[in-house]
Amino acid sequence: MEFSTVLILIAILASTTTMTLGAAIRIRMQQGPVKPDSYIVVLKSGVNMEDHIESITRISARSPGSEFSITHRFGFLNGYSAHATAASLTRILISSEVDYVEADGIVSVNYDHQEDANDVSVGMGDDLARIQGRGPAQGDGDGATIFVIDSGIFVGHILLAGRSVWGASVGGWPLVDKNGHGTCLAGIVARIAPSATLVAVRVTDDNDVASDSALILGINYARLQYSKLPGPAIVLVSWTTPPCQALDRMIRKTIASGLHVVVSAGNDASDAKNFSPGSVVEAIIVGAVDSCYRMAWFSNWGPSITVSAQGVNIRSASISGRTAWTTASGTSMSAARVAGLVAAAAGRSVTPAALKAALITHALPAIWPKREDTTDLVAMPFRLE
Numbered sequence: 001m002e003f004s005t006v007l008i009l010i011a012i013l014a015s016t017t018t019m020t021l022g023a024a025i026r027i028r029m030q031q032g033p034v035k036p037d038s039y040i041v042v043l044k045s046g047v048n049m050e051d052h053i054e055s056i057t058r059i060s061a062r063s064p065g066s067e068f069s070i071t072h073r074f075g076f077l078n079g080y081s082a083h084a085t086a087a088s089l090t091r092i093l094i095s096s097e098v099d100y101v102e103a104d105g106i107v108s109v110n111y112d113h114q115e116d117a118n119d120v121s122v123g124m125g126d127d128l129a130r131i132q133g134r135g136p137a138q139g140d141g142d143g144a145t146i147f148v149i150d151s152g153i154f155v156g157h158i159l160l161a162g163r164s165v166w167g168a169s170v171g172g173w174p175l176v177d178k179n180g181h182g183t184c185l186a187g188i189v190a191r192i193a194p195s196a197t198l199v200a201v202r203v204t205d206d207n208d209v210a211s212d213s214a215l216i217l218g219i220n221y222a223r224l225q226y227s228k229l230p231g232p233a234i235v236l237v238s239w240t241t242p243p244c245q246a247l248d249r250m251i252r253k254t255i256a257s258g259l260h261v262v263v264s265a266g267n268d269a270s271d272a273k274n275f276s277p278g279s280v281v282e283a284i285i286v287g288a289v290d291s292c293y294r295m296a297w298f299s300n301w302g303p304s305i306t307v308s309a310q311g312v313n314i315r316s317a318s319i320s321g322r323t324a325w326t327t328a329s330g331t332s333m334s335a336a337r338v339a340g341l342v343a344a345a346a347g348r349s350v351t352p353a354a355l356k357a358a359l360i361t362h363a364l365p366a367i368w369p370k371r372e373d374t375t376d377l378v379a380m381p382f383r384l385e
Contacts, residue, residue, distance in 0.1 A: 141193025
């Protein structure tokens, strides 16, 4: 999908203000659902965000019909997300302090393909670590932390108890996984890196919907926590949205901070470069294959894909009970597998670029339909030399 742009017609406000005015800018709109009257505003370098917000608040307060309320602050991006209408939005769009404005897009957690769910206890054999006769990965993830930016984690599940904790809930939602998507991903990671610590970062509301702004804040939470950790950290992002410049920028800055970011390619059977953050080539972008290494019909493809991993009919933990399991398909499941492999191999001193290169070096060929410029590698357990 491509951005379309909508030119907002500006009427210069009669009231005076100390804010410097500039030429009207365009709001970058998504070809997909957005939060009504909600925007991500990124300021230029050196602009004081609190002074800017205070100025917009004053404009809104003295302008009948104008609304302005902050939903999230992004200090790392020098920006914020807000509900804004009428005079307050107009003032934002003519402020010379503003770099760009994007509509705040939304995406549903039910994006992956749920195949079935049941409440029977099954074995969770470590099959992946022995594919093609290869030995286990360098380690079992001991000392590594994986931030699961999703719907939360059912920390009481038998597979996750003692190895998963709650980190944060963006928007103040209860610390519970009501959807099961995050728990499913956490279970996949736990099979591959059983000694790693899984941290739940909930970014969905009670309707299982996440916004671009919530994703940015959840990723920033992981970045802030990383500075307090002695070992390596991996951020698992299992969302795909229409292009969002602020989200992509957040991913790049997080990688530059030293975190390993693993991203699902998306399930639109389309070129991953047309989505965020699937176009961020600095990240590890993961497509899906079935158990025979054939590309899954739903998997996004294209040159931005780093590797693929099994993502069809994957059984993992369910929120239905402590010993309940579910089966699901999607590039999120593939990304969770790769996040586990990265956790098993990573060390604190290994840079994201070096680890990504090692992941590619140890991957095996896949079986793909004819796709121009598509990466044809399947991730495997690996050791860093």
